[in-house]
Amino acid sequence: MRKPEAAWQQWLRSSISIFRKDWHSELRTRYAISALVMFVVTTISIMVFALGSESAPVDVLSGMLWVVIFFAAMSGLSRTFVAEEERGTAMTLQLLTSPSAIYFGKLFFNLVLMIGVNTFTVLLYAIFLNGFIVKTSSIFIITIALGSIGLAASSTIIAAIIAKANTKGTLYPVLSFPILLPLLLTCINATRLATEGAFLNEATGEFQFLVSYIVVVVTASSVLFEYIWKD
Amino acid sequence: MNTHLRISATNLKKVFNRRTIFRNISFSVRFGEVLLVTGKNGSGKSTLVKIISDVLSPSEGEIEFSGSDNVKTIARANLIGLVSPYLQMYDEFSAEENLQYALSIRGRTPDISHIHELLGKVFLFHRKSDPVRTYSSGMKQRMKYAFALAHNPPVLLLDEPTSNLDTDGIAMVKQIMEEQTQIGILIVATNDLSDVDRFNAQVDLNAQT
Numbered sequence: 001m002r003k004p005e006a007a008w009q010q011w012l013r014s015s016i017s018i019f020r021k022d023w024h025s026e027l028r029t030r031y032a033i034s035a036l037v038m039f040v041v042t043t044i045s046i047m048v049f050a051l052g053s054e055s056a057p058v059d060v061l062s063g064m065l066w067v068v069i070f071f072a073a074m075s076g077l078s079r080t081f082v083a084e085e086e087r088g089t090a091m092t093l094q095l096l097t098s099p100s101a102i103y104f105g106k107l108f109f110n111l112v113l114m115i116g117v118n119t120f121t122v123l124l125y126a127i128f129l130n131g132f133i134v135k136t137s138s139i140f141i142i143t144i145a146l147g148s149i150g151l152a153a154s155s156t157i158i159a160a161i162i163a164k165a166n167t168k169g170t171l172y173p174v175l176s177f178p179i180l181l182p183l184l185l186t187c188i189n190a191t192r193l194a195t196e197g198a199f200l201n202e203a204t205g206e207f208q209f210l211v212s213y214i215v216v217v218v219t220a221s222s223v224l225f226e227y228i229w230k231d
Numbered sequence: 232m233n234t235h236l237r238i239s240a241t242n243l244k245k246v247f248n249r250r251t252i253f254r255n256i257s258f259s260v261r262f263g264e265v266l267l268v269t270g271k272n273g274s275g276k277s278t279l280v281k282i283i284s285d286v287l288s289p290s291e292g293e294i295e296f297s298g299s300d301n302v303k304t305i306a307r308a309n310l311i312g313l314v315s316p317y318l319q320m321y322d323e324f325s326a327e328e329n330l331q332y333a334l335s336i337r338g339r340t341p342d343i344s345h346i347h348e349l350l351g352k353v354f355l356f357h358r359k360s361d362p363v364r365t366y367s368s369g370m371k372q373r374m375k376y377a378f379a380l381a382h383n384p385p386v387l388l389l390d391e392p393t394s395n396l397d398t399d400g401i402a403m404v405k406q407i408m409e410e411q412t413q414i415g416i417l418i419v420a421t422n423d424l425s426d427v428d429r430f431n432a433q434v435d436l437n438a439q440t
Contacts, residue, residue, distance in 0.1 A: 010338030017335035021321070028323045088319035092378075094286050095308055095318070096336040230288065 014097040018105025022080060023112070031083060036076035036117045043068050044124045055131040062191040065125055065132070066184050069151070072117055074173045077155035080106045081163035090163070099226040103156070107218070110159075111152040118148050135197030143190040143203070146210035150183045153214055157221035160228050183213055236262045236298035236385055236416060238283070243292035245278050252278050256292070258434050260416055262385075265408075267427055268420035270436025276420040277315065279434070280390045283418065284313050296386075309337065312379030314372075315390035322364035326355050326374055329363060330381050337382055349377040353403060368395040376407060385415035392419060392426050 026032055084090040125132055134140045162171045190206040243256040252275040260266040270276050281287040285307035320329050334341040350356040353373040372395045393401050411417045419427050
C-alpha cells in the first residue's frame, strides 16, 4: 500500500503545479513575456538613439539599467494575479489550495520571469550601450540575482493587492515605488561598485541589505497574503 | 466514506460595505441529506455558498464540519466540490488539462483514466482536447461538474445547478445529485424548486428580508 503524502509534500506539489500552470498559460497567451520583452527592447532602443555617439558616465548607466528593470517589472509582473481576477479564475484557484501554496507558486513564476528578463536586459544593455563595462563580474551577478529575487518578491504581493482594485494599471507602479525604492537604491549602488572594479568584500553591506530585504518581504507577504487573497 | 459527516452553521451573518446581506442563518445537514438554499435574486444565496466553500468568511457566526477525527484537519477545499455561475475554468487549456491542473494543484497525482471517465460522465469526452474557450455555455457548465467531482468530494455544492443546460444535461445533473446523496452531503442553491426532487432541510433567505 502506498504511504500517504505528508502535508508539506502536498503543499509543495500544489505550489509547483501553480507555477507549471502559469508557465503553460504564459507560453500559450504570451501576455507577460510580450509586454516585458517589448518594454526592454523599446527602452534600450530609445536610450541608444538619445545618446547617439555620446557616452554617458558609467554611474549614470548603472542607474539607468535599474530604471529599465524596474519599469519592465511594472509592465509585466502584475499579470500573474490580474489575469486570474480578470478571467474570473481567482475563485477557482481559491477552491483548489491554500493561500500560501498560491503565493509561493506565483512568486516562483515571477522569479523565473524576472531572472529571464533581467538576463535579456543585461545582454542588450552590454551590447548596445558602449560605456557600460562591468569590471567585477561577481558583484554584478550577485546584485542582478538578489535584485531579481527582491523585485519578484515585492511585485508579487503588490500584484495581489492591486488585482482587487479598479485602477490596476496606474496603481501598480505608484504602490511599488516606495516599497522598491530601498531595493533599487542598493542595487544601483552595488552595480556602480561592480563597474568601478571594487573588490567583492566591498559590496558585503549591499548584499546583506538585499538578503535582509528579501527575507522581510517574503516573510511578511506569506503572513499577509491570506488576508489580501481571501475577502 | 465518512457516514458521520455533518455540517453545522450557527448564526451566520454577512455584511458587505455596511449592507447586511443576511443574518441569523443556522442549519445542520448530515451525511446522505440534501440542504436546499432558496431566496430571491440578491438575497445572498451565492454569498452563503461561498461562505460554506470557505471562499468568503462570515462577518459573524461559524460553520463547522464534523464527523471522523480527521475532518477538522483536512482543508475545506478537499471536502468540497462546487458548481456555480461565477466559477470559471482556464479558457486557454483543454478540459483534460483543466482537470489535470485542478488535481495537481490540490496536491494529488492526476489519474488520466479517472479524468477520461469524468469527461465521459459529463458528455465532454469527444471534446477533451479542445480549449475550453471553444465550448458553448452549456458545455462549460458540464465542465464545471467534472471539475467539482474530480477529487470525489464528500460535500457537493450546486449554485443554480441547471443553468444553461439542455434536457440531457439536466438529466445528468439529477443523476449526479442522486449519486451524491449516497456518498455524502448535497447542498443546492436555486430559485427553481424543480431542480431538486427532495430535500431534508431548507434555508429560505427571503425570510431574512
